Amino acid sequence: MNLLWLALGLLLLPALWLLVLPLRRAAAVHAAQQAYETEQRDEAQNVAVYHRRLASLEAARERGEIDAMRFEESRLDLDRSLLEDTEFRRHAPLKPPRAGRALVPVLMVALVVSSVVWYQREGAEGDLALFAVRQEVISSPDGSLPMLIERFEDQAERQPENPKVWLSLFPLYRDSGQFEKASAALERLISLEGRQVNLLAQLAQMKFLIANRTLTDDVQALVDEVLSRDPRQPTVLSMLGIEAFDHGRYEEAIDYWRRAIAGFNDPGAADALRDGIATAQQRLGIAPEASKAPGGGPSLIVNVSLADHLRSRASQSDTVFVVARDVEGKLPPLAVERATVADLPFEVTLDDSDAMAPMARLSQVDEVNLTVRVSASGEAMPQPGDLAGQAGPVTLADAEGPVAVTINSVVD
Structure with a gap:
C-alpha cells in the first residue's frame, strides 16, 4: 500500500510543478510587458494625425471653402475621435511580479486533497488490499486456507x-x-x-x-x-x-x-x-454411452461399520454420511454417499458420480481422506454429539479391496 501512495505522489509532482512554473516566469513576463508599453508610440501618432487634420481644416476655412460653423463641427469630431482613441488604448498599471503568489500554495493543497479524495472514492485501493492479502498468505511459510x-x-x-x-x-x-x-x-x-x-x-x-x-x-x-x-x-x-x-x-x-x-x-x-x-x-440396465470408457474413472469401495460401544447412541433412522476429501483439504468434498444407521454395516462405492460439485471429483486427486459420520439432525455440517470414524490417506491407485472405516468416536 505504501508503494501505491508513493506512486500517487510521483504522479502529483508534475502537476504541482506546472502550478509553480508561472511564478518562475512572472518576473520575465512583467519586464517584457513593461518594455512594450514604454516603447509603444500609438498615442503620439494619433496626436500627430489630429494636428495634421486640424491644420487642414484651418487652411480650408482661410480659403473660404468651409464656413465657421462647419469648421467648429469638424473640429469637435476630431477632438471626440482623439479622446476615444486615447481612452481605448489606455493601459491599466502593471501589478508587481510577486502578486498572487499566496494563491499558488492554496491551489497546490487543493489539488493534492482533491486527488486523494477522488482516488479513495473511485480508485481501486480496496482491490489492491485484497491482492496484497492474498500474496502475503501465499508467500508465508504458514500460509493456509484458514489463514486466507x-x-x-x-x-x-x-x-x-x-x-x-x-x-x-x-x-x-x-x-x-x-x-x-x-x-x-x-x-x-x-x-x-x-x-x-x-x-x-x-x-x-x-x-x-x-x-x-x-x-x-x-x-x-x-x-x-x-x-x-x-x-x-x-x-x-x-x-x-x-x-x-x-x-x-x-x-x-x-x-x-x-x-x-x-x-x-x-x-x-x-x-x-x-x-x-x-x-x-x-x-437403468442399459449400456453406457460410448463416451464413457469402462473403468475410466477412479472408484473406491468403503466398508462402513459401527463400534459396539456406540450402538446405543445411534437411532436406526439417523443419517450416515460417507465423505471423501482431498488430503490437503482445499477442495469441496470429492464424493458423498448417504445411508442410514439401519443399513449398517454396509459397503458403498465412491466415484465421480458422487461429486458435490463438478470442480471437485475423485479423478482430480491421487489420495483421499475418508470420513464417516452419523448425524441425528441430518445436517451436512458436523454437530457436537455426532458419531464419526476416519481412514486415510488412501491412495486410489493402490486400493484394490474395500477400505474399512469404523465409526468409533464422538464429535466434540
Whole structure:
C-alpha cells in the first residue's frame, strides 16, 4: 500500500510543478510587458494625425471653402475621435511580479486533497488490499486456507461494500465446506451486484447442499427464477440432475445432465457429468454411452461399520454420511454417499458420480481422506454429539479391496 501512495505522489509532482512554473516566469513576463508599453508610440501618432487634420481644416476655412460653423463641427469630431482613441488604448498599471503568489500554495493543497479524495472514492485501493492479502498468505511459510479466509474476513469488515471481497470469500468458504458462510457471502454479493443469473444459480447450489441435497421451497424458488431467465443454466441443471439421481429418477437425471453439458465451458465439469450419465445408465440396465470408457474413472469401495460401544447412541433412522476429501483439504468434498444407521454395516462405492460439485471429483486427486459420520439432525455440517470414524490417506491407485472405516468416536 505504501508503494501505491508513493506512486500517487510521483504522479502529483508534475502537476504541482506546472502550478509553480508561472511564478518562475512572472518576473520575465512583467519586464517584457513593461518594455512594450514604454516603447509603444500609438498615442503620439494619433496626436500627430489630429494636428495634421486640424491644420487642414484651418487652411480650408482661410480659403473660404468651409464656413465657421462647419469648421467648429469638424473640429469637435476630431477632438471626440482623439479622446476615444486615447481612452481605448489606455493601459491599466502593471501589478508587481510577486502578486498572487499566496494563491499558488492554496491551489497546490487543493489539488493534492482533491486527488486523494477522488482516488479513495473511485480508485481501486480496496482491490489492491485484497491482492496484497492474498500474496502475503501465499508467500508465508504458514500460509493456509484458514489463514486466507481469516484475512479476507478482516477485509470484509473494513470494506463491506466492496463486492470483490465477497466474490473472493465465497469460493474459499465453498471449498472449505463452510456452505452456510458461502451462502451468506453470495447473498451479500447479490445485494451489491444485483440478481445476476450466475450468482443466483450458485446460491441455489449452496442452499441445496446445506439442505442435504434437497429441493426445499427456498431452493426451488431460486431454481425457478434462474430457469425463467436462462433455461440452459448449467449449474442449476447439474444440481437438478443430482437431486433426480439421489431419488432414483435416473432418466430425468440423464436429461438434466445432458442439457447441462451443453452449457459448461469447463471440460472437466462436462466429463464429470458424462460419468454421472454413464452411472445412471448402468443403474437403468442399459449400456453406457460410448463416451464413457469402462473403468475410466477412479472408484473406491468403503466398508462402513459401527463400534459396539456406540450402538446405543445411534437411532436406526439417523443419517450416515460417507465423505471423501482431498488430503490437503482445499477442495469441496470429492464424493458423498448417504445411508442410514439401519443399513449398517454396509459397503458403498465412491466415484465421480458422487461429486458435490463438478470442480471437485475423485479423478482430480491421487489420495483421499475418508470420513464417516452419523448425524441425528441430518445436517451436512458436523454437530457436537455426532458419531464419526476416519481412514486415510488412501491412495486410489493402490486400493484394490474395500477400505474399512469404523465409526468409533464422538464429535466434540
